[in-house]
Amino acid sequence: MRTGLIAVVGRPNVGKSTLVNLLVGAKISITSSKPQTTRDRILGVRTLADAQFVFADTPGFQTRHRSALNAAMNRTVTETLADMDAVVWVVEAMKYGEADEQVLRLLPKERPVILAVNKIDQVEDKAALLPFLEAMAKRFDFAAIVPVSALKPEDGDYLLEVLKPLLPEAAPMFEEDAITDRSERFLAAEILREKVFRLTGDEIPYAVAVTIEKFEEEPPLKAGAGRGLIRIAATIWIEREGHKPILLGRKGEKLKRIATEARQDMERLFGAKVFLDCWVKVKGGWTDNIGLLKRFGYG
Numbered sequence: 001m002r003t004g005l006i007a008v009v010g011r012p013n014v015g016k017s018t019l020v021n022l023l024v025g026a027k028i029s030i031t032s033s034k035p036q037t038t039r040d041r042i043l044g045v046r047t048l049a050d051a052q053f054v055f056a057d058t059p060g061f062q063t064r065h066r067s068a069l070n071a072a073m074n075r076t077v078t079e080t081l082a083d084m085d086a087v088v089w090v091v092e093a094m095k096y097g098e099a100d101e102q103v104l105r106l107l108p109k110e111r112p113v114i115l116a117v118n119k120i121d122q123v124e125d126k127a128a129l130l131p132f133l134e135a136m137a138k139r140f141d142f143a144a145i146v147p148v149s150a151l152k153p154e155d156g157d158y159l160l161e162v163l164k165p166l167l168p169e170a171a172p173m174f175e176e177d178a179i180t181d182r183s184e185r186f187l188a189a190e191i192l193r194e195k196v197f198r199l200t201g202d203e204i205p206y207a208v209a210v211t212i213e214k215f216e217e218e219p220p221l222k223a224g225a226g227r228g229l230i231r232i233a234a235t236i237w238i239e240r241e242g243h244k245p246i247l248l249g250r251k252g253e254k255l256k257r258i259a260t261e262a263r264q265d266m267e268r269l270f271g272a273k274v275f276l277d278c279w280v281k282v283k284g285g286w287t288d289n290i291g292l293l294k295r296f297g298y299g
Ligand SMILES: Nc1nc2c(ncn2[C@@H]2O[C@H](COP(=O)(O)OP(=O)(O)OP(=O)(O)O)[C@@H](O)[C@H]2O)c(=O)[nH]1
Pocket: 010, 011, 012, 013, 014, 015, 016, 017, 018, 019, 030, 031, 032, 033, 034, 035, 036, 037, 038, 039, 058, 059, 060, 061, 118, 119, 120, 121, 122, 148, 149, 150, 151
């Protein structure tokens, strides 16, 4: 049996979370087309007959904005890299820039690094891919270079096969059916945050946090009938009063849609009926306030 920790790193928006979800086989890490969706370190677990892969999805490495939130996120990336057995560095096919270069500088020399060249489904000129891969090969001594699309399950299976021999021989760290180290409470907050990100357009900046005030599971209606109803109460924190109408939408319709989509994702992931109650509250300047960051779980 092989078991190992694998960091998934890369600049914002290259598809790290989408790839981790594919490798794990469930949606444990939230994704969106906006950079900086992932804020925290989440472990994703996948167990095969002869190997257990423990993936650490990391926030996209950020240098542009210098808030306390970004500093905390960048620290998470550097700390994650320090105790890994292997690293998957994700770049986007045909797009290599300064932000990727900064991640390259962080790659450990003494651990195997696999380059995953993602979003190849978007490359129209396939002939241009080979020179791109060759240029990438010169930048670092990679254990392997794997072109992938994080939307294709067979690409995930192939990446697992490439990773397997790089893991040390060791007993599994998690139960066979575990998919993450995070609680359902945490996952519920993340799912709701994802819907806010996805459904509010660009008007609401990345300064949104979600806290869960209540997470209670009722006993099943009858024995053996699966899980009982889960009652969740959540608060969506925004920075400015002016963001409230954007989040609520006309007659509260936007918030209703956010809550409905979040509830559906939660039901799928938890395998239970969910009753979700959402509130919106304003707390100015939380992205720059260390105490509040801790409270929101980003400390
Ligand atoms: N076409 C295509 N889109 C992809 C692929 N992988 C990811 N995406 C999309 O790219 C966007 C960003 O994906 P994420 O997984 O959130 O990216 P991330 O690197 O985790 O982003 P951060 O959390 O900001 O660091 C989403 O809209 C994904 O659906 C891919 O292989 N092909």
